[in-house]
Amino acid sequence: MSIVIAVETSDVRFPTSRELDGSDAMNPDPDYSAAYLRIVTDSGDGLEGHGFVFTIGRGNDVETAAIKALTPYVLGRNAEELLADMGATWKELAHDSQLRWLGPEKGVMHMAIGAVINALWDLKAKRAGLPLWQLLGQMTPEELVDLVDFRYLTDALTRDEALQILHAAEPGRAQRTATLLAEGYPGYTTTPGWLGYSDEKLTRLAHEAVSAGFKQIKLKVGADLQDDIRRLRAARAAVGPEILIAVDANQRWDVAEAIEWMGHLAEFGIAWIEEPTSPDDILGHAAIARAVAPIPVATGEHVQNRVVFKQMLQADALQVLQIDASRVAGVNENVAILLLAAKFGVRVCPHAGGVGLCEAVQHLSMFDFVAVSGTKEGRMIEFVDHLHEHFVTPIDVHDGCYFPPTTPGGGSEMHTASIAEFTFPDGGFWLADAQTRQVQDVEVAV
Amino acid sequence: MSIVIAVETSDVRFPTSRELDGSDAMNPDPDYSAAYLRIVTDSGDGLEGHGFVFTIGRGNDVETAAIKALTPYVLGRNAEELLADMGATWKELAHDSQLRWLGPEKGVMHMAIGAVINALWDLKAKRAGLPLWQLLGQMTPEELVDLVDFRYLTDALTRDEALQILHAAEPGRAQRTATLLAEGYPGYTTTPGWLGYSDEKLTRLAHEAVSAGFKQIKLKVGADLQDDIRRLRAARAAVGPEILIAVDANQRWDVAEAIEWMGHLAEFGIAWIEEPTSPDDILGHAAIARAVAPIPVATGEHVQNRVVFKQMLQADALQVLQIDASRVAGVNENVAILLLAAKFGVRVCPHAGGVGLCEAVQHLSMFDFVAVSGTKEGRMIEFVDHLHEHFVTPIDVHDGCYFPPTTPGGGSEMHTASIAEFTFPDGGFWLADAQTRQVQDVEVAV
Structure with a gap:
């Protein structure tokens, strides 16, 4: 048995807006960013679960706060239990009767749940010694449909229909x-x-x-x-x-x-x-x-x-x-x-x-x-x-x-090293950037 | 001219879950809460703008963080300018090219924009010396349609149709x-x-x-x-x-x-x-x-x-x-x-x-x-x-x-006084509640 002993979030931002990479009709100046999550256990195997929400700059702090708000669902928990029934773990997070009000199932809070779930899958795949695509591809149809919350889907797709697709x-x-x-x-x-x-x-x-x-x-x-x-x-x-x-x-x-x-x-x-x-x-x-x-x-x-x-x-x-x-x-x-x-x-x-x-x-x-x-x-x-x-x-x-x-x-x-360098606003890149701007401001003022 | 000199957020929670007030099939134990916002100017007239997002407990901190993230849109700005063209102010907030990614226009970030907009309307109505319903009810049809962002609506409602409704x-x-x-x-x-x-x-x-x-x-x-x-x-x-x-x-x-x-x-x-x-x-x-x-x-x-x-x-x-x-x-x-x-x-x-x-x-x-x-x-x-x-x-x-x-x-x-008493977790009520729980834990342990 192993216990989750650390849940660490980071606000990571890359200064992509300076090159107009990623510019489009609605997003003229994105700074590609990740509200990032690391899950650590006491298993001693050195394996960690990593996940993130992609954002384009401002608001990455809000997304990071939303991930942090989910810490009680993971920290101190039995990792094997969380990973063994990922369908149940998903429902526990998505159906929190109070957090649900902030969506339901949309926007900042829903994406934060995604980061936690993806980090757990990352850990599960590492423990299985498999890339995720292969781990999923080796699960039985029954195990796969157990991952899915069919609430609100049954007028278009039932559990049985999903099973048929997977069996075929x-x-x-x-x-x-x-x-x-x-x-x-x-x-x-x-x-x-x-x-x-x-x-x-x-x-x-x-x-x-x-x-x-x-x-x-x-x-x-x-x-x-x-x-x-x-x-x-x-x-x-x-x-x-x-x-x-x-x-x-x-x-x-x-x-x-x-x-x-x-x-x-x-x-x-x-x-x-x-x-x-x-x-x-x-x-x-x-x-x-x-x-x-x-x-x-x-x-x-x-x-x-x-x-x-x-x-x-x-x-x-x-x-x-x-x-x-x-x-x-x-x-x-x-x-x-x-x-x-x-x-x-x-x-x-x-x-x-x-x-x-x-x-x-x-x-x-x-x-x-x-x-x-x-x-x-x-x-x-x-x-x-x-x-x-x-x-x-x-x-x-x-x-x-x-x-x-x-x-x-x-x-x-x-x-x-990338996380350390691009964490906003205290990572190496952003500190140096702030200093450069100060120097420029002084030069302009002079 | 007056300047916005303070934008203050509070995480206010009422312990309603203890009485089962507000219990329903999806929300068995809500603690009715408000991610609360106060906008203060240097006008000297004592008038402030107040707004909030209603939530049901956990996550009220995330919503409060989202409101706080909008501070740069208000703090230090010319209040008359913000209030004079509320349609432009709305678009400035809703169309932030980076924050928009967190929705777009849904969930935590969108509701946070609502709190800021409603606080500004509260201030505008107070300055007009009118309850909001009457302030709105005295605006011309043209002024009213200028409040509306018709993007994504025009296949159902155009600006001209809206004007017709209001003129009628x-x-x-x-x-x-x-x-x-x-x-x-x-x-x-x-x-x-x-x-x-x-x-x-x-x-x-x-x-x-x-x-x-x-x-x-x-x-x-x-x-x-x-x-x-x-x-x-x-x-x-x-x-x-x-x-x-x-x-x-x-x-x-x-x-x-x-x-x-x-x-x-x-x-x-x-x-x-x-x-x-x-x-x-x-x-x-x-x-x-x-x-x-x-x-x-x-x-x-x-x-x-x-x-x-x-x-x-x-x-x-x-x-x-x-x-x-x-x-x-x-x-x-x-x-x-x-x-x-x-x-x-x-x-x-x-x-x-x-x-x-x-x-x-x-x-x-x-x-x-x-x-x-x-x-x-x-x-x-x-x-x-x-x-x-x-x-x-x-x-x-x-x-x-x-x-x-x-x-x-x-x-x-x-x-x-209500804000002070029910701010979570440091308001009077919640501090006393935490102490009571500690005492109970000790009694149980004894």
Whole structure:
């Protein structure tokens, strides 16, 4: 038996806004950040659970406070008990009768639960000596459905239907695991397409993306129509007719505006339109999807929980479902969402980028291929070449594919030195930065 | 010109769980709490802006941290500028490009924005020497639509349509103000109906409600069907056939379960079924509404923002819209929601109770009667007889009606002594409580 003896949170922020990496129509100046969590036990095996919520700067302190508020659920507890029944552990956190009021099941508090749950999965996978995708991919259908809270889902997916999906995928698990290790899982890249980049940089990066083996790139759109047309023309010229180009409006439009705007972009051959409007607007997405068909609508990085995804599927509001490793309440809820997508026959193309999102979410797509949907058809994981060096197990992307991690864990562990350097406001980087600013202020004043 | 010189937050908690006041199928043990905010300027007039987010205990610290994170938007700013264009102030807060990631527009961060916005409205009303309902009710239609962010609403309500609604209601404003002051605004009471109460207490309180002039009571349901049937029978026997009885499941059911359960309760004459399932489930509410008609479906206290309300109305998912003073981003967003309800011809019956929710939300219903819908038909404000003594301007409810406050402000100011006594964990009450528990622990140990 081992006891959780430390639950440590850190407010980690990277100064990405200075390079306009990650700039889009709604997020002009993100500082990619992580509200970070480390769970330590007295087991003596040196294994720890790490998890985080990705944010884009201000408010990372609030998210860190929310994770800290969950400490009593973990600290001093029997680790084996917490890890043995992750379905029960999830419910205990998500159904806290008082904390629930702050959502329910959405926003700051729900994402904080996700960080705790993901940290526990990281620890569980390390103890099993397996990467998370493989740990999940070896669980029985019964064990997997026990992870899922079916409350509010049963009008679209029952426990029995979920079991049927998982049983149907069981026979091919070993073969698909071998395929995955040999071929990897397709990725696509958003690196060329940030709004803040010049056309020259876009063109250069689009060429590089094709050379690197990617079959799809993605461009941010939605700030200015003429700019979008010019940038899409440049991108199409750079990549040729075969490479897919998706576009992403980051929630910029109302329904009618989305439909009209996409009418002007359709000629460039659009692989999907991502986040055309509010992530809360199920009926709005459905109206847009009907109007812009056959262009598929993609969304999910800001979809708050499984209940909204359920409705998006019921209403045929999305044709590409984009899970995110840190938006919902962790691995358990993402398993529920993968099962919903499988039930409705919708492809899953995860949102990634940010800090550690690629490292974490790849496990879910790979698990989905091995044990849920059983297919990679039309599916790919977003790739952005940012900040991977800060992770203990950085992604291995080459030839346009993610290659499966073989290191035990869930991928969310950051290097201790990176945490120390970028903790806000007292880490080495931010202290030095504050000093530089003071010097500059003095120089300006002089 | 005056400057905001202090923004003070407090984590205020009342130990309501000890009496089972406020107990329902999802919230068995709430400690009614307020993440509280006080805004002070250097104007020298002694007027302050007060606002809060209502929570039910744990997590009130996280909500308080979220409000504190908004301090830079207020502290050191020119108060006249902030108050002069409340529409611009709202957008500045709600559209912060980094904080937005924590929602967008939902949960902890969105409610925190509501506290700041409501505190500013409280100050603005005090400076105008008017209760908030009257300040709003004297603004021109143009000024009122300028408060509203129409982003994501235009497929259901445009600025021009909103203006039309407000212009149509303009002629009768003075007469309806006089009516309101003379007759009050109808209330209904939830006091008899908490799940934790015995049948005897329920019956006694139901009798008292009728004697007090209420035309509707509400019962919590959803934990156990046989209990619900027995309690409804007792309530109906107590109040007779004329008084309306609404029921509230507090999100307890899935769609099919809600429909089946309500089939068993219909015989008691149900005025509405409130929160039958997840507040995020627009399509689920619509399915339930179709199945249980003519019983109306009511929801809103946990509806996160105007985008979800819009869809609830588009889908005919609710027939009674329940605004809440502290769930969305303050007065501005509630004005948007009142306009949406008016557009769709749906009645608004606010959620109240908690801490200060009655004091705050009455202003919105009264404003709606004076300047938006122009009617009280089928409308009433929830009344719970809890914790009003802690407010500087407690509600005035008699003869089953809320009588309009005439004191300047938005109603959200708590007595300084109450804040001091119930601040957690260092206020007088909680310190004494901790000492008592220590003594009890020692006695048990002995």
